[in-house]
Amino acid sequence: MKKFTPILLLVLALLIPVIFRQKPSLVYYLNLSMIYAISAQGLNLLMGIGGQISLGHAAFMAIGGYTSAVLVMVLHVPFIVALIAGVGLSCLFGLIIGFPALRLKGFYLAIATLAMGTVVTDIIKRIAITGGDYGLRNIPAPRLFGFTFGSSLSQFYLILAGLLLAIVVTRNFIRSKSGIALQAMRDSETGAQAVGINTSNYKLLAFILASAFAGLAGVLYGHSVSYLNTTNFGLDLSINLLAITIIGGMGTVWGVVLGSFLWVFVRNLMGSGLEMLTGVLFGVILLLVVLFLPRGLSEIGFRIAGRFKGKNESS
Amino acid sequence: MWTLIFRGLATGSIYSLTAMGIVLVLSTTNVMNFAQGDMGMFLAFIAFALLMRHVSYPIAIIAVVLIGLLLGALLERGLMSKVRKTTSHLGMLIVTLALTMILEGLAGYFFGTTPLLFPPLVQGAPLQFLGIILDRQDLVSLAIAGVVVLILFIVLYRTKIGIASRSLAEDEYAARLLGIPIKNIYIFIWAASFGLAGLAGIMVAPKLSLEPSFMIVIQLKAFIAAVLGGMNSVVGAVVGGLLLGVLENFVAYYIPQIKDSFSLILVVAVLLVLPEGIFGKRAARRA
Numbered sequence: 001m002k003k004f005t006p007i008l009l010l011v012l013a014l015l016i017p018v019i020f021r022q023k024p025s026l027v028y029y030l031n032l033s034m035i036y037a038i039s040a041q042g043l044n045l046l047m048g049i050g051g052q053i054s055l056g057h058a059a060f061m062a063i064g065g066y067t068s069a070v071l072v073m074v075l076h077v078p079f080i081v082a083l084i085a086g087v088g089l090s091c092l093f094g095l096i097i098g099f100p101a102l103r104l105k106g107f108y109l110a111i112a113t114l115a116m117g118t119v120v121t122d123i124i125k126r127i128a129i130t131g132g133d134y135g136l137r138n139i140p141a142p143r144l145f146g147f148t149f150g151s152s153l154s155q156f157y158l159i160l161a162g163l164l165l166a167i168v169v170t171r172n173f174i175r176s177k178s179g180i181a182l183q184a185m186r187d188s189e190t191g192a193q194a195v196g197i198n199t200s201n202y203k204l205l206a207f208i209l210a211s212a213f214a215g216l217a218g219v220l221y222g223h224s225v226s227y228l229n230t231t232n233f234g235l236d237l238s239i240n241l242l243a244i245t246i247i248g249g250m251g252t253v254w255g256v257v258l259g260s261f262l263w264v265f266v267r268n269l270m271g272s273g274l275e276m277l278t279g280v281l282f283g284v285i286l287l288l289v290v291l292f293l294p295r296g297l298s299e300i301g302f303r304i305a306g307r308f309k310g311k312n313e314s315s
Numbered sequence: 316m317w318t319l320i321f322r323g324l325a326t327g328s329i330y331s332l333t334a335m336g337i338v339l340v341l342s343t344t345n346v347m348n349f350a351q352g353d354m355g356m357f358l359a360f361i362a363f364a365l366l367m368r369h370v371s372y373p374i375a376i377i378a379v380v381l382i383g384l385l386l387g388a389l390l391e392r393g394l395m396s397k398v399r400k401t402t403s404h405l406g407m408l409i410v411t412l413a414l415t416m417i418l419e420g421l422a423g424y425f426f427g428t429t430p431l432l433f434p435p436l437v438q439g440a441p442l443q444f445l446g447i448i449l450d451r452q453d454l455v456s457l458a459i460a461g462v463v464v465l466i467l468f469i470v471l472y473r474t475k476i477g478i479a480s481r482s483l484a485e486d487e488y489a490a491r492l493l494g495i496p497i498k499n500i501y502i503f504i505w506a507a508s509f510g511l512a513g514l515a516g517i518m519v520a521p522k523l524s525l526e527p528s529f530m531i532v533i534q535l536k537a538f539i540a541a542v543l544g545g546m547n548s549v550v551g552a553v554v555g556g557l558l559l560g561v562l563e564n565f566v567a568y569y570i571p572q573i574k575d576s577f578s579l580i581l582v583v584a585v586l587l588v589l590p591e592g593i594f595g596k597r598a599a600r601r602a
Contacts, residue, residue, distance in 0.1 A: 281420075
């Protein structure tokens with residue numbers, strides 16, 4: 001049974017947009033949720049597995065998004081090249097920023113990433129090619145192998161592919177040698193060093209991977225929303241991504257996906273008058289999760305699954 | 316030249332007030348409070364609501380500080396004391412992030428997100444003194460900050476509860492052994508820090524426009540000031556704030572291209588080169 005669950009889920013995911021194709025806005029929200037899930041998956045690696053905090057995660061989304069958009073719009077580079085360049089530049093910045101920042105711990109790392117995130121968006125705003133305060137408009141839809149992903153329905157599949165990639169990479173990373181080393185480091189840094197783990201290398205690796213995910217999410221965001229503005233990648237998105245990761249469940253692959261869907265849908269279904277209250281609602285949920293559910297909302301899922309498993313074994 | 320320094324000091328005094336709140340809480344309760352700025356924002360909105368109901372300015376300020384003290388005490392009793400038992404330092408940091416989401420959401424819901432104009436503390440043309448141009452608003456905020464810093468230092472160094480809280484900051488375990496009532500001190504510290512937040516909020520609001528995110532910048536600068544000063548020293552926070560204000564003003568005047576990024580680059584440099592700050596203790600760096 002367990003073997004077929006992913007396939008079942010995948011088939012369901014592939015069918016969802018076909019079922020709801022009468023409601024393009026719903027598909028659009030699904031796309032947004034998946035984009036945030038990709039980005040939060042990176043944060044999940046960094047925080048849930050590596051135990052490092054980042055308050056500048058949204059800046060890497062901005063780097064990826066702007067790089068790819070500018071390349072396609074100004075230099076007319078094919079989308080696939082722009083995508084690789086966007087993710088690559090994100091990684092590069094992850095390396096440049098992560099190298100000094102990860103020597104800091106806890107609070108200091110939080111402040112440093114907060115500052116760096118703000119600097120990055122500030123610099124992007126100042127470069128004339130990015131449209132400054134007005135942002136970039138009319139970013140062309142992604143185009144791969146002669147096929148244009150023009151509708152949100154077709155973009156759904158592209159973004160789903162991105163999300164699956166992120167999930168598979170995260171899953172494999174958690175089980176890999178580096179992932180295990182990182183988890184050891186999260187639980188006890190001194191202990192990890194004592195058994196010969198080069199903690200700073202693994203921290204940097206996690207930070208670069210996280211930046212890559214954020215970059216990928218940024219590229220997909222830019223080309224599917226077709227509008228980029230640095231104000232959308234400020235501290236509040238970084239905090240929201242953090243909340244998504246923690247609420248969904250740190251260290252779990254599916255929790256993050258759950259968290260992003262919850263965030264996007266609650267926010268957009270609340271209606272325009274109540275939109276501000278989403279922040280309050282999520283703040284309260286975040287508080288409750290930190291207090292009572294260390295593994296996030298997915299812990300509820302685990303408990304239910306555990307109960308079912310128990311039943312199956314007894315019968 | 317002197318005008319630049321004076322203006323820098325005026326802005327710096329606001330950084331100092333916020334940084335003091337952050338450092339007070341961090342050094343005693345070990346919580347990095349990301350909600351300090353947003354608490355100030357929320358209290359400034361309350362002050363705005365009071366002023367719109369024709370409450371006079373001094374009464375509004377006093378009322379807001381009192382509300383800040385009360386909210387701080389309530390937060391410690393109702394939330395932080397419970398969080399402390401269940402979670403790590405990073406967990407508590409995340410709790411304060413959750414607080415910022417709640418405060419910004421509430422402010423946005425009740426007052427809207429369109430920027431409001433906060434009435435200035437004092438009106439009138441800037442004064443001139445020995446060729447220095449002194450803005451009245453800046454003068455008043457400097458004076459208020461000066462008085463508050465003085466009061467806080469008297470409380471911290473001359474009263475029983477102040478000395479007790481400093482001992483707690485130095486060594487929590489020893490303080491417990493000596494029978495210091497830790498619970499009360501936690502309440503005192505949170506109350507004091509949110510009182511400071513309210514004052515800072517009122518002093519910033521007339522300079523910027525009032526909206527749910529207007530204190531984020533100040534919060535960031537206060538962190539930088541605290542890092543400059545050494546993160547666990549209240550004197551350091553005051554000096555760090557003033558220094559940052561002055562430095563920033565000079566940079567904005569002579570190299571305006573980097574004025575927004577300057578302080579952020581500064582903090583990263585300080586963290587890497589001199590992580591203890593100017594007044595911090597070398598061994599006391601907390602992980």
